Amino acid sequence: MSxxxxxxxxxxxxxxxxxxxxxxxxxxxxxxxxxxxNTSAIVGNDIATLPDFPAEIRAPRGTKAGVSGFQLHFASKxxxxxxxxxxxxxxxxxxxxxxxxxxxxxxxxxVVNSSEFQSKELAQAGYDVNPLEDGSLDGYQLxxxxxxxxxxxxxxxxxxxxxxxxxxxxxxxMGLVYWLYDRPLDPTLRFIERKFGKxxxxxxxxxxxxxxxxxxxxxxxxxxxxxxxxxxxxxxxTYRNITGNEATAMGLVTASKQSATPLFYGTYPITxxxxxxxxxxxxxxxxxxTFQAEDEIAAMxxxxxxxxxxxxxxxxSSGPGIALKGEAIGLAVMTELPMIVVNVQRGGPSTGLxxxxxxxxxxxxxxxxxxxxxxxxxxxxxxxxxxxxAQEAWxxxxxxxxxxxxxxxxxxxxxxxxxRIPAIDELPKIEVKHPGPIANGKPFHPYAxxxxxxxxxxxxxxxxxxxxxGGLEKQDVTGNVSYDPANHxxxxxxxxxxxxxxxQDLPPQAVDGPESGRLLVVxxxxxxxxxxTATRRMRARGESVAHVHLRYLNPFPANLRDxxxxxxxxxxxxxxxxxxxxxxxxxxxVDAVGLNKVQGKPFSVGExxxxxxxxxxxxxxxxxxATTST
Amino acid sequence: xxxxxxxxxxxxxxxxxQDVRWCPGCGDYAILAQMKKTLAxxxxxxxxxxxxxxxxxxSRFPYYMxxxxxxxxxxxxxxxxxxxxxxxxxxxxxxxxxxGDGLSIGGNHLIHAIRRNLDINIILFNNRIYGLTKGQYSxxxxxxKVTKSSPVGAIDNxxxxxxxxxxxxxxxxxxxIDVNIKHLGMVLKRASEHRGTSFVxxxxxxxxxxxxxxxxxxxxxxxxxxxxxxEHGKPMIFGKNREKGIRLNGMDPEVVELGKGITEDDLLFxxxxxxxxxxxxxxxxxxxxxxxEPIGVYRAIDQPRYDALINEQVEEVTKxxxxxxxxxxxxxxxxxxxx
Numbered sequence: 001m002s003x004x005x006x007x008x009x010x011x012x013x014x015x016x017x018x019x020x021x022x023x024x025x026x027x028x029x030x031x032x033x034x035x036x037x038n039t040s041a042i043v044g045n046d047i048a049t050l051p052d053f054p055a056e057i058r059a060p061r062g063t064k065a066g067v068s069g070f071q072l073h074f075a076s077k078x079x080x081x082x083x084x085x086x087x088x089x090x091x092x093x094x095x096x097x098x099x100x101x102x103x104x105x106x107x108x109x110x111v112v113n114s115s116e117f118q119s120k121e122l123a124q125a126g127y128d129v130n131p132l133e134d135g136s137l138d139g140y141q142l143x144x145x146x147x148x149x150x151x152x153x154x155x156x157x158x159x160x161x162x163x164x165x166x167x168x169x170x171x172x173x174m175g176l177v178y179w180l181y182d183r184p185l186d187p188t189l190r191f192i193e194r195k196f197g198k199x200x201x202x203x204x205x206x207x208x209x210x211x212x213x214x215x216x217x218x219x220x221x222x223x224x225x226x227x228x229x230x231x232x233x234x235x236x237x238t239y240r241n242i243t244g245n246e247a248t249a250m251g252l253v254t255a256s257k258q259s260a261t262p263l264f265y266g267t268y269p270i271t272x273x274x275x276x277x278x279x280x281x282x283x284x285x286x287x288x289x290t291f292q293a294e295d296e297i298a299a300m301x302x303x304x305x306x307x308x309x310x311x312x313x314x315x316x317s318s319g320p321g322i323a324l325k326g327e328a329i330g331l332a333v334m335t336e337l338p339m340i341v342v343n344v345q346r347g348g349p350s351t352g353l354x355x356x357x358x359x360x361x362x363x364x365x366x367x368x369x370x371x372x373x374x375x376x377x378x379x380x381x382x383x384x385x386x387x388x389x390a391q392e393a394w395x396x397x398x399x400x401x402x403x404x405x406x407x408x409x410x411x412x413x414x415x416x417x418x419x420r421i422p423a424i425d426e427l428p429k430i431e432v433k434h435p436g437p438i439a440n441g442k443p444f445h446p447y448a449x450x451x452x453x454x455x456x457x458x459x460x461x462x463x464x465x466x467x468x469x470g471g472l473e474k475q476d477v478t479g480n481v482s483y484d485p486a487n488h489x490x491x492x493x494x495x496x497x498x499x500x501x502x503x504q505d506l507p508p509q510a511v512d513g514p515e516s517g518r519l520l521v522v523x524x525x526x527x528x529x530x531x532x533t534a535t536r537r538m539r540a541r542g543e544s545v546a547h548v549h550l551r552y553l554n555p556f557p558a559n560l561r562d563x564x565x566x567x568x569x570x571x572x573x574x575x576x577x578x579x580x581x582x583x584x585x586x587x588x589x590v591d592a593v594g595l596n597k598v599q600g601k602p603f604s605v606g607e608x609x610x611x612x613x614x615x616x617x618x619x620x621x622x623x624x625x626a627t628t629s630t
Numbered sequence: 631x632x633x634x635x636x637x638x639x640x641x642x643x644x645x646x647x648q649d650v651r652w653c654p655g656c657g658d659y660a661i662l663a664q665m666k667k668t669l670a671x672x673x674x675x676x677x678x679x680x681x682x683x684x685x686x687x688x689s690r691f692p693y694y695m696x697x698x699x700x701x702x703x704x705x706x707x708x709x710x711x712x713x714x715x716x717x718x719x720x721x722x723x724x725x726x727x728x729x730g731d732g733l734s735i736g737g738n739h740l741i742h743a744i745r746r747n748l749d750i751n752i753i754l755f756n757n758r759i760y761g762l763t764k765g766q767y768s769x770x771x772x773x774x775k776v777t778k779s780s781p782v783g784a785i786d787n788x789x790x791x792x793x794x795x796x797x798x799x800x801x802x803x804x805x806x807i808d809v810n811i812k813h814l815g816m817v818l819k820r821a822s823e824h825r826g827t828s829f830v831x832x833x834x835x836x837x838x839x840x841x842x843x844x845x846x847x848x849x850x851x852x853x854x855x856x857x858x859x860x861e862h863g864k865p866m867i868f869g870k871n872r873e874k875g876i877r878l879n880g881m882d883p884e885v886v887e888l889g890k891g892i893t894e895d896d897l898l899f900x901x902x903x904x905x906x907x908x909x910x911x912x913x914x915x916x917x918x919x920x921x922x923e924p925i926g927v928y929r930a931i932d933q934p935r936y937d938a939l940i941n942e943q944v945e946e947v948t949k950x951x952x953x954x955x956x957x958x959x960x961x962x963x964x965x966x967x968x969x
Contacts, residue, residue, distance in 0.1 A: 038964055041964075042964050042966050043966075044966060236968050237968060238961070238967045239966055239967070240964065240965045241964070250959065250960070253954070253959065254956055264717050266713055283959070284947035285944075285947045285948040285950075285953060285954040286953075286959075287944060287954070288944075289716055289940055291940070293742075294709075294738055294739065294742035295738060297706060298709035298738070299709075301703070301706040301713070302709045302710065302713030302716070304713065305702075305709070305711060305712065305714035305715075305717070306713035306717040308680075308700055308710075309721070310717065310718065311713075313713070328703060328706065331702060421961060460721050461677055461678055461721065462677055463675075466646075466676050466677060466696055466698050466699075468646070468698070468699040468700065468701065470692070470699075470700055471702065471703050472701060481648075
């Protein structure tokens with residue numbers, strides 16, 4: 001840490017910082033976090049975020065159940081996780097303080113809105129005495145600010161009600177954090193204009209409170225230094241900030257455009273997948289048709305109908321919705337039509353933890369249908385990776401005439417990172433072919449297959465190709481209904497071989513780290529950041545640890561068997577009770593060990609490092625696992 | 631097929647090469663025959679026509695048509711058809727369903743397809759029984775119906791399919807009878823011509839599991855008293871000698887004898903274009919023997935259609951914003967450049 005001076009107060013340089021805003025779910029914490037994220041991205045930091053909000057839109061005010069948080073890790077180097085712990089915590093009320101304080105590093109910055117620390121609010125948070133007054137926060141750099149009072153004063157004269165004025169407090173908190181970390185106000189001022197431009201008084205109030213927060217930091221004697229995190233050395237290019245759900249939507253639009261096949265998105269609102277619908281609904285000028293169905297089953301079956309019609313058909317949901325779609329996904333497998341099913345996983349079972357992340361739907365994706373019902377399953381590793389995975393899902397769907405399941409999760413869907421915008425000519429082209437007309441009376445065989453075992457995608461409107469699809473078993477080649485036992489065996493085998501054959505068409509699985517060694521960490525999906533960071537940290541300490549992160553879960557890449565055999569031990573960390581581990585064990589007879597967590601939260605790097613240390617018999621100093629730096 | 635001469639198709643051109651496997655004597659045969667005739671009559675083409683069905687005896691229908699088709703899953707045909715029609719508004723889409731498929735397991739999809747008023751035709755074969763699963767009571771079986779699953783009588787209050795459709799804001803509602811082939815042909819033709827969702831209930835006899843469920847409407851002795859043929863703008867008259875009529879008494883219909891001081895002008899006149907569905911609903915509640923059961927077109931009004939609207943929105947937004955450019959999309963919002 002070096003110290004320089006800027007204006008009146010000294011500025012300390014940091015490699016990275018982790019900031020968390022927390023408050024009542026009506027306090028605008030997600031907005032505050034999102035704006036700090038965008039601003040940090042624009043100034044060139046690498047970023048990783050962790051929004052964390054309750055399932056209730058408005059739980060009773062001031063209760064612990066209603067606390068909403070947004071954590072941002074920004075750095076001057078590449079980072080992959082939102083940070084294990086927090087360097088600066090902004091708590092808007094006692095409940096937020098009580099539920100978040102444990103994550104603040106010793107000596108960390110603690111900004112508290114003191115106006116909410118009254119007897120009622122304190123009692124709701126379970127405090128017998130006011131923690132701002134009893135010395136219990138002495139281990140932190142505590143800054144108490146009466147945000148309500150200052151905000152009301154800042155917006156005085158704009159004609160806002162008290163309620164409206166208080167709604168601006170998040171901008172005060174933002175302004176203060178912007179000053180603290182030397183962030184420019186311009187991006188957020190532009191956001192205010194875009195978002196509130198039609199309500200001039202509200203826009204002006206937000207502008208004033210943002211600046212009031214910033215100036216408070218600058219002038220108040222409470223704060224004696226500022227922090228600065230320099231821009232990161234990212235690969236050259238133009239960047240934007242992107243969440244996983246935005247990336248999925250953009251990837252779908254891109255695949256549609258690149259395959260010249262209009263996108264039909266049939267879906268039913270569900271957390272945390274709905275933002276894909278919201279994003280796609282904006283892009284009608286790409287020929288996107290979004291259909292908000294009456295239920296999950298209708299969403300899925302409408303997608304089957306649109307696939308038959310020749311559209312690029314996609315549905316998106318989360319675990320409970322995927323359960324409802326199961327029978328119709330079976331119909332899609334039987335009719336061998338191309339489509340994508342996106343599952344933004346959340347905590348289960350049943351309604352579970354709708355706003356929290358989990359990876360417990362892998363076996364549902366693999367086996368959650370009646371009968372032998374194989375389909376390709378792929379998983380995105382990070383917010384930006386959703387963009388590539390959406391396109392890859394469509395490529396597999398059309399090349400193999402099959403529904404494809406794309407797994408993401410609440411963590412990467414809502415989390416964001418900088419995305420290097422690809423050049424249009426870098427994007428994969430996806431070729432869609434429909435057979436042309438034939439003379440009426442000539443036979444057409446809808447279940448004849450090509451070298452990939454894919455059948456032709458003949459679409460209504462094509463003369464001579466009239467045929468009937470359905471859920472009943474199909475006769476090989478003709479596609480007529482068949483109850484013949486030998487035919488059923490043949491068709492079950494064909495569908496299985498078709499999907500298994502995709503392995504030959506996949507890029508070889510990459511390994512991060514030594515090609516052989518003592519320990520291989522195998523992961524999939526949104527745990528990428530924590531696993532990559534943990535394994536790199538272990539290697540930096542001289543440990544023989546490699547990392548494989550699977551995008552393709554069914555089929556597995558062809559070289560995975562060899563990779564697994566090159567290490568003494570295999571560790572499979574997952575946010576479930578061992579689903580990938582079960583698949584790896586059954587497929588490869590490998591004695592994989594699990595690290596399994598189901599708390600609705602991503603892995604911390606420390607947890608993974610500790611487990612790797614245990615397996616290698618190396619003791620890891622406790623302090624090292626608790627650090628936020630990467 | 632690419633020749634510019636219009637091919638003239640006959641009913642037999644719409645028959646597929648598959649053996650029809652319904653039970654001999656099933657009412658479905660008559661409906662299949664009328665459908666093929668209707669398609670030929672209205673000049674439909676094989677390749678632009680799609681039949682979508684769910685599960686049940688009636689849902690085997692698409693296999694027997696030389697058109698595109700999908701025998702989908704139980705109850706979901708209206709949703710499959712919705713995706714198909716939204717993606718391809720140029721296609722003629724028919725949904726074939728039954729009383730169990732459409733009103734029980736698929737009730738939700740049926741009402742939502744109807745309220746969206748996509749330009750599709752939904753034909754519900756009502757035989758008041760589950761035939762394919764061999765004889766359980768259905769949502770239209772009368773109270774007390776003794777079946778394998780209701781040995782001492784069904785205790786579920788039956789649904790009136792047309793009341794459901796009208797309640798779901800249907801723009802076209804009609805009823806016909808499997809063996810009344812001329813009438814059925816007329817109703818199918820009207821359904822085909824209607825722009826918007828056409829909902830047609832067909833009384834269909836299941837010879838094996840529920841024979842005679844609608845015999846009152848088909849037997850020579852009772853049919854003229856048991857049915858009322860609706861005609862737009864005409865008074866509601868029925869009976870063997872057209873001696874009876876329907877009159878409104880307060881808010882309730884009543885059967886009256888013509889003559890004896892009652893003239894046609896005192897009767898209820900049918901108006902299939904009435905903006906409010908009140909009359910259609912009242913008709914849908916008339917059951918034999920208290921009333922004749924109306925057949926024909928109950929309601930045919932022009933309403934906005936989902937498939938047209940969704941595609942108009944795409945066109946309007948494209949016109950306003952220009953055709954989508956990935957370059958622009960990727961660079962929307964705040965961006966920054968690293969050299």
